Amino acid sequence: xxxxxxxxxxxxxxxxxxxxxxxxxxxxxxxxxxxxxxxxxxxxxxxxxxxxxxxxxxxxxxxxxxxxxxxxxxxxxxxxxxxxxxxxxxxxxxxxxxxxxxxxxxxxxxxxxxxxxxxxxxxxxxxxxxxxxxxxxxxxxxxxxxxxxxxxxxxxxxxxxxxxxxxxxxxxxxxxxxxxxxxxxxxxxxxxxxxxxxxxxxxxxxxxxxxxxxxxxxxxxxxxxxxxxxxxxxxxxxxxxxxxxxxxxxxxxxxxxxxxxxxxxxxxxxxxxxxxxxxxxxxxxxxxxxxxxxxxxxxxxxxxxxxxxxxxxxxxxxxxxxxxxxxxxxxxxxxxxxxxxxxxxxxxxxxxxxxxxxxxxxxxxxxxxxxxxxxxxxxxxxxxxxxxxxxxxxxxxxxxxxxxxxxxxxxxxxxxxxxxxxxxxxxxxxxxxxxxxxxxxxxxxxxxxxxxxxxxxxxxxxxxxxxxxxxxxxxxxxxxxxxxxxxxxxxxxxxxxxxxxxx
Numbered sequence: 217x218x219x220x221x222x223x224x225x226x227x228x229x230x231x232x233x234x235x236x237x238x239x240x241x242x243x244x245x246x247x248x249x250x251x252x253x254x255x256x257x258x259x260x261x262x263x264x265x266x267x268x269x270x271x272x273x274x275x276x277x278x279x280x281x282x283x284x285x286x287x288x289x290x291x292x293x294x295x296x297x298x299x300x301x302x303x304x305x306x307x308x309x310x311x312x313x314x315x316x317x318x319x320x321x322x323x324x325x326x327x328x329x330x331x332x333x334x335x336x337x338x339x340x341x342x343x344x345x346x347x348x349x350x351x352x353x354x355x356x357x358x359x360x361x362x363x364x365x366x367x368x369x370x371x372x373x374x375x376x377x378x379x380x381x382x383x384x385x386x387x388x389x390x391x392x393x394x395x396x397x398x399x400x401x402x403x404x405x406x407x408x409x410x411x412x413x414x415x416x417x418x419x420x421x422x423x424x425x426x427x428x429x430x431x432x433x434x435x436x437x438x439x440x441x442x443x444x445x446x447x448x449x450x451x452x453x454x455x456x457x458x459x460x461x462x463x464x465x466x467x468x469x470x471x472x473x474x475x476x477x478x479x480x481x482x483x484x485x486x487x488x489x490x491x492x493x494x495x496x497x498x499x500x501x502x503x504x505x506x507x508x509x510x511x512x513x514x515x516x517x518x519x520x521x522x523x524x525x526x527x528x529x530x531x532x533x534x535x536x537x538x539x540x541x542x543x544x545x546x547x548x549x550x551x552x553x554x555x556x557x558x559x560x561x562x563x564x565x566x567x568x569x570x571x572x573x574x575x576x577x578x579x580x581x582x583x584x585x586x587x588x589x590x591x592x593x594x595x596x597x598x599x600x601x602x603x604x605x606x607x608x609x610x611x612x613x614x615x616x617x618x619x620x621x622x623x624x625x626x627x628x629x630x631x632x633x634x635x636x637x638x639x640x641x642x643x644x645x646x647x648x649x650x651x652x653x654x655x656x657x658x659x660x661x662x663x664x665x666x667x668x669x670x671x672x673x674x675x676x677x678x679x680x681x682x683x684x685x686x687x688x689x690x691x692x693x694x695x696x697x698x699x700x701x702x703x704x705x706x707x708x709x710x711x712x713x714x715x716x717x718x719x
Contacts, residue, residue, distance in 0.1 A: 237699060237717040240426070240718070241426060241427060241717075243450050243697065243716055243718065244451070245431050245453070246452055247431060247432070247434075248433070248440070248453065248572055249433065249600075249601030250407050251265075251267075251602070252601075252602040254266055254401070254404070255389045256271050256395065257333050257337070258337075259271075259375060259393075260273070260337065260371055260374040260375035261335075261372050261638070262605060262706065264710050265431055265705070266431055267393075268375075268713075269398060269412055269429055269431075270375075270394075270395040270397045270400065271376060272395065272397035273287045273288060273369070273370055273375065274287060274289040274302070274373070274376065275289060275292060275366055275369040275370050277624070277703075287712075288304075288308070288316070288396065288397075288419075289302055289304055289305070290352075291303045294363075296361065297361030297363045298357065298361050298362075300365060301356070302318075302321065302353065302369075304316070304317065304318060304352045305352075305419060308396055308419045309396060309417055310377075311396065312381055312394050313417075314380045317348075317352065318350065318353055319351075320378070320379050321346075324373075324375070324376045325346055328372070329341040335372075337371075337372030338637060339630075339637035343358055344356060361656065361659075362657070363659050364626040367627075376395065377394060378395065378396075380394075391404065396415075396419070397415065397418070399412035399428075400413055400415050402428075407433055407600070409430055409431060412428060412429040414426060420714065424716075425715070425717035426714075434449075435571040435572045435573070436574075437454060437459060437574055440452045444463075444469075445466075450694050450697050450718075451691055451693050451700075453690070453709065454689075454691075455687050455688070455689060455708055456690070457514070457688060457690075458515060458516055458517075459692070460473070460690050461516075463692045469692050469694060470692075470695060471693070472690065472693065472702045472709060473689070473709070474688065475525070476689055477524070477620070477623070477624065477627060478620035478622065478628075478683065478687070479520070479621065480618070480683060480684070480685070481681050481683035482500070482504060482582060482615055482617070482681070483616050483641055483680065483682075484497050484614075485614055485615065485616070485640070485641060486644075487611060488613075491614050491615060493557075495550075495552055495553045495556070496553045496564075497679070498539070498549050499549035499550040499553065499592075500564075500586055502539050502541060502549070503541065504538075504582070504585060505541050505585050506519045506521075506684035506685070507519035509684045510685060512577065513577050513581070514574075517685050517686070518686065521540075522536070522673075522676040523675050523683065524686075525686040529665055530665055530672055531669065531672050532669040534673075535672065535674070536672075536673030538676050538679055539679065547589055547590060550562075550590075550591060560591070561591040563592075563595055564586070564595070564615055565596075565614045565615065566582065566586075566594060567597045567599060567604060567608075567615070567617065568596055569598065569599070569600075570600055571600060578617075579598070582594070604616065604617065611642070619681075619707070623705070626655065627706070628652065628672075629656065632652070632675055635649075643678070645678060647674050648674045651671045655671070689705070689707075690709055691709050691710070697719070698716065698717050698719050699715045699716045699717050700716055701715045701716075
């Protein structure tokens with residue numbers, strides 16, 4: 217494989233409507249949870265919606281062409297999967313006037329690699345070294361082939377901040393982002409909205425078209441949908457297929473869909489003194505009922521019986537599925553757990569979302585399912601999105617409402633490999649590790665697909681993340697909004713808003 221990505225432009229992924237783009241106006245976009253930080257070492261993984269407008273991304277994955285294209289970088293190339301060359305664009309500057317160059321990339325990646333930064337992308341850098349060889353070139357060397365590395369430049373290592381601004385901000389770096397992206401931060405009112413203004417020095421000539429972008433936090437799905445209908449917002453983020461059907465039937469909107477890998481579910485911390493017990497976890501998995509959850513909260517969505525949707529090329533039911541609900545066997549396993557530990561009962565805490573009504577309802581349903589096991593108390597710990605994210609990244613939970621949502625299969629390496637960057641579960645399965653190694657070292661598509669079948673089968677049988685829905689990311693967009701270039705993210709669907717304009 218010789219991967220070379222280059223170029224970018226508004227027409228790469230199409231967009232709603234046609235005609236000559238108009239300049240001006242402010243677009244309002246609503247999501248369901250607040251970002252924990254705008255530190256580029258963190259938000260490239262966790263907060264694409266706020267991060268990409270400020271920092272851009274080194275690469276972009278074109279969903280229509282199914283290929284990587286250059287964004288802040290001009291190209292990223294390899295011939296062997298081990299030695300890579302990142303070529304930056306000439307003349308790009310951060311919004312503080314300092315150069316966006318190879319030294320800036322090295323500075324940012326060094327921060328990610330420093331454990332003190334607490335970057336969720338830290339382990340992406342393991343076995344990876346880099347150096348600036350000239351002002352526009354960074355050479356990267358891996359200790360083993362990884363043909364999936366470009367994904368890191370779309371997410372974990374994608375955001376490059378001004379070294380000058382980062383050093384000046386110190387401990388406040390998460391609140392004072394300075395990038396070279398299409399927008400600059402004007403004001404951030406936490407748990408309300410992020411206000412961005414056009415970067416007049418953005419490198420793509422004539423972009424962005426918008427004067428401003430506002431990212432609002434509206435936790436309830438119905439409230440976001442009502443805000444779209446009333447004109448308070450122009451674009452609504454959603455994972456609800458029922459709302460997608462409803463808004464399409466109304467007319468006046470475009471609906472963009474990104475089928476996602478994975479989903480949201482009950483996630484176990486296998487390093488916890490209690491939850492590490494395999495018998496206890498299996499008992500809880502046998503009490504889990506995704507059909508009940510979807511019937512109550514997501515009507516019309518099919519129950520989940522394996523980690524990937526039934527039509528996925530990487531799914532093979534002969535390799536494994538989620539355990540079927542069986543309360544009698546769940547009780548037997550739990551009673552065995554009590555006998556082995558000498559306990560008369562057990563309490564397990566579930567850290568879940570507060571302020572997101574649909575997810576609050578899901579948490580209550582899971583609680584009622586788990587407490588059908590006599591002797592098990594399943595205690596809810598509702599917290600806001602930022603607190604939940606921090607608890608997850610610090611592994612400070614027993615069970616949690618966790619998720620893996622992405623446009624690419626390679627995210628499974630980060631989440632389920634024993635040394636994965638986002639393996640907050642401390643999940644370890646040698647078969648999964650071996651198969652995931654193949655997905656990165658091989659450049660044979662059939663071999664990679666076969667390896668993923670093993671991964672999906674094993675994590676379905678083990679259930680370290682027991683999901684309840686096959687999720688699709690949606691954007692509901694008013695017809696007046698043109699030029700939407702869709703992005704798949706770690707939480708659903710989003711867009712590169714520098715290409716958007718108001719008709």
